[in-house]
Amino acid sequence: MQAVHFGAGNIGRGFIGAQLSRSGYQVCFVDVQAPLVEALRERDSYTVQLLGEEPSAVRVSGVTAFNSQTEPERVAEAIAAADLVTTAVGPHVLKAIASLIAEGIKLRLKRKTPPLNVVACENMLQGSTLLKKEVAAHLSATEQAELADRVGFPDAAVDRIVPVQSGTDLLEVAVEPFYEWVIDRTGIKGEVPPVKGVTYVDDLTPYIERKLYTVNTGHAVCAYTGRILGYETIQQAIKDSRVAEIVSGALEETGALLVAKHDFDKGEHQAYIQRMLDRFRNPHLTDPVARVGRSPLRKLKRTDRLVGPALQLIEEGITPEHLATGIAAAFFFDEPEDPEAVELQQILDRDGVAGALQIVADLPRDSQLTRLVVQRYQRWQEKIEG
Ligand SMILES: NC(=O)c1ccc[n+]([C@@H]2O[C@H](COP(=O)([O-])OP(=O)(O)OC[C@H]3O[C@@H](n4cnc5c(N)ncnc54)[C@H](O)[C@@H]3O)[C@@H](O)[C@H]2O)c1
Ligand SMILES: O=P(O)(O)OC[C@@H](O)[C@@H](O)[C@H](O)[C@H](O)CO
Numbered sequence: 466m467q468a469v470h471f472g473a474g475n476i477g478r479g480f481i482g483a484q485l486s487r488s489g490y491q492v493c494f495v496d497v498q499a500p501l502v503e504a505l506r507e508r509d510s511y512t513v514q515l516l517g518e519e520p521s522a523v524r525v526s527g528v529t530a531f532n533s534q535t536e537p538e539r540v541a542e543a544i545a546a547a548d549l550v551t552t553a554v555g556p557h558v559l560k561a562i563a564s565l566i567a568e569g570i571k572l573r574l575k576r577k578t579p580p581l582n583v584v585a586c587e588n589m590l591q592g593s594t595l596l597k598k599e600v601a602a603h604l605s606a607t608e609q610a611e612l613a614d615r616v617g618f619p620d621a622a623v624d625r626i627v628p629v630q631s632g633t634d635l636l637e638v639a640v641e642p643f644y645e646w647v648i649d650r651t652g653i654k655g656e657v658p659p660v661k662g663v664t665y666v667d668d669l670t671p672y673i674e675r676k677l678y679t680v681n682t683g684h685a686v687c688a689y690t691g692r693i694l695g696y697e698t699i700q701q702a703i704k705d706s707r708v709a710e711i712v713s714g715a716l717e718e719t720g721a722l723l724v725a726k727h728d729f730d731k732g733e734h735q736a737y738i739q740r741m742l743d744r745f746r747n748p749h750l751t752d753p754v755a756r757v758g759r760s761p762l763r764k765l766k767r768t769d770r771l772v773g774p775a776l777q778l779i780e781e782g783i784t785p786e787h788l789a790t791g792i793a794a795a796f797f798f799d800e801p802e803d804p805e806a807v808e809l810q811q812i813l814d815r816d817g818v819a820g821a822l823q824i825v826a827d828l829p830r831d832s833q834l835t836r837l838v839v840q841r842y843q844r845w846q847e848k849i850e851g
Contacts, residue, residue, distance in 0.1 A: 466490045466659075469540070469547045469569075471562050472554035473501050473530060475627035479638040481551050481586055483513050484646065486525045488661040493543045494530040495565075504635050505530035511636035516749035537565055544569020545576065549658045550583040553623070556592065556763060559585060563599035570600065574611050580655030581616050584648060586623040588681055590673055590768060593618040593652065619652030622673040624680055626744060628752035641747055647672040671727035675734075678719040680741050681770040686715045686791030687745060688758035693797050693845060699752045703745045713742070714787030719774045721783060758798050762805040765795055765825045772826045772834070779833050789834065793841035796821065797849070818842045 468485045470477055473494035482492045496502050505511070510526040531539045544550055544566060554562060566583065573581060583600075585592035597618035601609050625644040632639065646662055649669040657665055666672060684699065690711050691702025702708045716738045724734050758764070765772060771792045775785040796813055800806035812821045818839050822828045828835050 466548045467493065467543070467546055468549045468551065469493045469495060469543045471495045471533070471550075471552040471566075472558075473498070473505060474553065475630065475638060476586065476623065476625065477553045478511060478525070478636065479513055479627040479640040480623065480625045480644060480646075481553055482528060483523060483525045484644075484660060484662055485549070485551070486528065487523075488659060490549065490660075492525075492528045493547075494528060495533045495540050495543075495562075496530060497532065497534050499532060499535075500635060502530040502532045508636065511638070512634075514637065514639040515642045516639050516747070517642035520749065533562065533565055537568065540565050541568040541572055544581075545572035545578065547581065548579075549660070550581065551586055552584070552592075552596065553586045555760075556587045556589045556595075557760070559587065559592065559596045560599050563596060564603045566596070567600045567603035570612060570616055571604070571608060574608055574615065582653055582655070582658055583616060583618050584621050585618075586621055586646075588623075588677065588770075590677065591620050593620045615654060617652050617654035619649040620669050620673065621649065622647045622669065622676045624676050626747075626750065626752060628750055629756045631751065639750075641744060641750060643744055645676070671723075671729070674727070675723055675729070675737070677770050678723060678774045679716060679738060680744075682719050682774060682788070682791075683712050683716050683738075683741060683745065684757045685764050685770055686787070686794070687712045688754040689761075689791055689794035689798055692754045692758060693794055693849065697753060699745050699754060699757055700748060700750060702754060703742070709742075711787050711790050712745075713738075715785075715791050716741075718778055718783070718785050718788050722774050722778050722781070725781065726777075755800055755803070758795070758800070758806075759803055760805045761795050761798050761803075761809050762825055765792065765809075765822075767826045767828070771795070772822075772828070775834055784837065785834070786837075789837040790841045790844075792834075792838045793818070793845055796842055797845060 468490035470482050473496040485492050494505055513523045515521045585596045623646050626641045647664045650665040687702050690708045696702035720734050724731050775788040778785045798806050819830045819835050822835050
């Protein structure tokens with residue numbers, strides 16, 4: 466079995482590639498970073514360090530790699546021969562890789578190969594659905610009809626914390642032991658891919674929302690409030706009771722939403738929240754707030770982990786006090802290396818918080834959430850000046 470995986474970064478090497486390899490797939494990574502591609506090709510294996518109570522290591526072997534910019538034909542051929550295609554490149558990059566995936570699919574349609582599944586493993590709702598739309602834009606009307614029949618784009622939720630790597634080995638990757646990978650069975654064409662550790666479900670929404678609105682909401686609130694209070698890592702930030710209180714409060718709020726919306730057992734969801742907080746505290750990880758808070762324009766979008774649940778709570782008549790505090794904290798995420806953080810600061814300087822929320826999250830200036838966030842922003846400012 467062959468798999469093509471786009472994005473040989475942290476989660477790509479540290480989870481998706483490792484899991485596919487463990488399941489018997491020969492993994493071909495596709496990336497734009499030439500040194501990474503060359504190292505994967507030359508060494509054809511790498512180590513994943515599992516950083517838990519009892520550290521252990523897994524060797525991932527028999528991998529190869531192509532460069533999506535300089536070797537597009539080889540990538541298309543690899544897709545034509547693949548049993549499975551996965552991505553972990555970041556939501557904003559899906560559009561950029563769509564034409565390459567479309568080239569591979571065109572070859573498959575011509576050659577009448579068996580059905581293929583393409584799984585976007587990005588932190589977003591309906592990532593594979595979006596990728597399908599972007600791929601279809603590169604196909605003719607006839608090809609689009611065939612695509613609908615022969616290529617599945619099942620949505621997925623992927624959970625494992627893989628920090629920025631600080632080791633000297635370019636390929637080695639240190640990860641937490643925990644993982645969860647859930648795929649929407651209803652979106653699959655042909656045989657269900659035999660990937661170890663994947664849970665196939667008929668309704669992905671409760672799983673992806675539980676993950677995005679707990680792990681990623683909690684992470685984002687921790688990163689933004691932690692940054693204001695001067696912390697460099699999630700592990701340092703969550704130790705501060707002021708940060709922990711805001712994070713827990715935000716997760717109580719999203720928890721109330723999730724329990725009501727998806728009929729989760731309240732006690733079980735509470736236990737899930739505690740397990741997620743324990744993962745943030747993992748003393749063996751060093752996860753910079755700069756990584757977890759990265760791309761604040763994306764994280765502040767109307768449907769993403771902060772504004773998304775906050776708006777749904779308001780609709781239910783609940784005031785998302787702690788989420789608003791976290792959203793307000795995002796406006797202090799001044800990170801010169803992060804283009805979205807730089808842009809957010811420019812928008813903030815020009816349009817203020819209410820104007821920025823209108824631009825970034827499509828919130829009317831007089832909305833309840835905007836008023837709440839503006840108030841919380843002022844409180845943060847007073848604290849900082851204070
Ligand atoms: N790191 C985590 O803890 C984690 C966990 C679950 C999901 N995710 C999601 O996975 C995705 C990747 O996250 P990450 O932390 O691994 O980021 P990363 O930056 O470490 O990896 C992304 C990789 O994609 C590559 N890339 C960029 N443009 C490309 C292109 N045009 N073609 C091929 N490759 C390209 C980059 O060079 C990089 O190696 C994001 O959507 C993220 O939300 C991350
Ligand atoms: O990848 P992002 O930027 O959407 O979010 C940052 C982190 O919250 C995220 O990468 C988590 O580590 C991951 O989602 C855990 O499964």
